[in-house]
Amino acid sequence: MARSGVVYGPSGSRKTSQVKWFAHYIARATGKSTLLLTLDGGGYEPCQPEVDAGMIVPYRCETAVLPLSILRHISKGYWPKDPNETEPARINLVPIKWEEIGGVAIEGWTSISQVVMRYLPDVGVSVGGEDRNKLGGFSQEMYVNGQLAKTELRSNTRGDFGFSQNYLYGLVMNFNSLPCRYVLYTALEAKTEDDDRSTTFGPAISGKKATSQCGAWVGDMLHAQDYPLVHKVSVPDPNDTSKMVDHDVVDMTVRMHFKKHLDPATGIPFPCKTRVTPEKLGELDKAFPGGYFEPTLSWGIDKYLETVDALSAGQADSLKDWRAKVDAKLGRVAATTSK
Numbered sequence: 001m002a003r004s005g006v007v008y009g010p011s012g013s014r015k016t017s018q019v020k021w022f023a024h025y026i027a028r029a030t031g032k033s034t035l036l037l038t039l040d041g042g043g044y045e046p047c048q049p050e051v052d053a054g055m056i057v058p059y060r061c062e063t064a065v066l067p068l069s070i071l072r073h074i075s076k077g078y079w080p081k082d083p084n085e086t087e088p089a090r091i092n093l094v095p096i097k098w099e100e101i102g103g104v105a106i107e108g109w110t111s112i113s114q115v116v117m118r119y120l121p122d123v124g125v126s127v128g129g130e131d132r133n134k135l136g137g138f139s140q141e142m143y144v145n146g147q148l149a150k151t152e153l154r155s156n157t158r159g160d161f162g163f164s165q166n167y168l169y170g171l172v173m174n175f176n177s178l179p180c181r182y183v184l185y186t187a188l189e190a191k192t193e194d195d196d197r198s199t200t201f202g203p204a205i206s207g208k209k210a211t212s213q214c215g216a217w218v219g220d221m222l223h224a225q226d227y228p229l230v231h232k233v234s235v236p237d238p239n240d241t242s243k244m245v246d247h248d249v250v251d252m253t254v255r256m257h258f259k260k261h262l263d264p265a266t267g268i269p270f271p272c273k274t275r276v277t278p279e280k281l282g283e284l285d286k287a288f289p290g291g292y293f294e295p296t297l298s299w300g301i302d303k304y305l306e307t308v309d310a311l312s313a314g315q316a317d318s319l320k321d322w323r324a325k326v327d328a329k330l331g332r333v334a335a336t337t338s339k
Contacts, residue, residue, distance in 0.1 A: 001177055002176055002182055003181065003182045004172075004175070004176045004184070004219050005185070005219055005275070006187060007184070007187075007222045007224055008186065008188065008202070008221075008222075008224065009188070010189055011188065013225070014224060015108070016040075016046050017300060018184070018300050019036060019044070019184065019186070021299060021300030021303075022105055022300075022301050023103070023105070025301070025302035026102040028302075028306075029181060032099075032100055032101055033054060033056065033057055033100060035059070035079065035103070035104045036056050036058040036104075037061060037106045038058065038107040039063055040107045040108055040186075044107075057101075058083065059083040063119075072174075075172075075174035077095060077096050078093035078095060079094065079096045080093055096178075102180055103183070104180055105183075105185075108186035109168060109186070109214070110203070112168055113168050113204075116167055116206070117161075124154070126157060126159065130157040137154035137155055139151065140153065165209065169217065172218070173217075187203035187205070188203070188204040189201055189202070190202060192211040193212065201263065202270075223257045223272050224254055225255050225270070226252045226254050227254075227255065227264075228252060229253055231251070232249070254295060255290075255293070255294055256292055256300075256301065257272045258273070258284075258291060258292065258304070259273075272291075275308065275312075276308045276311050277311075284307065288304070
């Protein structure tokens with residue numbers, strides 16, 4: 001069973017860039033490539049060098065072509081034989097070669113739930129027993145290739161929200177069961193209510209319940225918080241190009257939080273967690289003071305994951321020493337395991 005984690009945050013907070021560094025982590029840890037399943041509209045340009053090198057093997061799922069069936073099979077360990085094929089009758093899903101693949105990245109939870117919510121009314125499927133036609137909508141006629149075509153546009157039902165959440169949960173459980181080292185998800189952020197009716201942030205998933213509960217689906221939960229940095233640069237004066245004037249430029253820096261923290265503007269909490277053992281939290285805080293790390297142009301989530309791996313290995317070694325002492329005290333022969 002794979003270890004797992006999610007990075008969530010606003011658009012532009014370098015979530016896709018973390019997929020890039022995630023692939024470097026997988027390559028160093030396993031010597032294998034990373035699969036990238038994306039439904040996000042922004043593309044995966046930050047990862048293009050890794051794609052060209054074969055370190056990342058991408059597949060952009062065409063959301064208008066049987067997305068639910070395709071996603072379900074991919075989550076069970078299949079991959080398109082030809083990732084560029086979009087014709088439904090020609091898409092051939094084949095078993096993933098795990099001897100070549102060490103990690104899987106999925107972009108992202110928000111896009112998948114939105115695809116499901118759009119797909120159900122588009123195909124006229126009712127999953128909650130409600131009459132979709134009674135919830136509002138309209139028809140529109142227009143000529144398409146010389147033929148009069150009628151398009152039915154309908155709203156979502158309440159049952160669609162529950163179906164979307166359950167479908168996404170099923171996908172995540174399938175992905176987490178794949179025989180690879182780590183599965184990384186991304187998501188946008190959203191504001192919702194926790195079980196105690198308090199306001200909190202979390203990954204954006206259609207419906208309120210999943211946003212507050214989805215942290216239990218994965219091991220690591222990282223929040224990408226962006227902060228504006230204003231600095232001045234000298235530019236030609238628009239009224240007199242022979243002169244220079246100061247101009248404010250706003251750059252963004254990003255912090256990837258692994259500990260729960262408050263929104264600087266509203267004070268509303270962002271849930272986060274790390275899979276490192278409680279005994280090693282102090283050492284993780286020493287490695288990343290403040291409960292976050294700031295990605296650079298040369299590293300990102302790979303450094304965080306490698307640090308967690310090292311701390312976890314150290315904890316396991318200390319427990320092995322304890323077991324050896326107990327075995328010696330009780331006169332037992334210690335069991336040996338082959339790696």
